[in-house]
Amino acid sequence: MIDYTLKFPDEATATEVLEPFVTTHRIDVIGVIQEPSGKTVKTVDGLVPVMAPIPGWHVNVRGDEVESLAKYQVFPSEPVRGWA
Numbered sequence: 001m002i003d004y005t006l007k008f009p010d011e012a013t014a015t016e017v018l019e020p021f022v023t024t025h026r027i028d029v030i031g032v033i034q035e036p037s038g039k040t041v042k043t044v045d046g047l048v049p050v051m052a053p054i055p056g057w058h059v060n061v062r063g064d065e066v067e068s069l070a071k072y073q074v075f076p077s078e079p080v081r082g083w084a
Helices: 012-023 067-072
Strands: 002-008 026-043 046-063
Touching: 002 012, 002 067, 012 026, 012 046, 046 067
Parallel strands: none
Antiparallel strands: 002 046, 026 046
């Protein structure tokens, strides 16, 4: 069993590539990930970071190794979400 952290160019590509694995693998769709842009905005609660999207459509997959998924695999130093 292997855990994949995947990044696709868009949701449509992810859906197409992962469709054969829906019944054989666990699929955790994250979608668009936001990160601080370096800018802040003043609100009633104080300064709040302005968020910006990280390009791509992000999905975690757990299951048997699949060679075709390797080209979408990324290795984030601080994953946004992982398996429990």
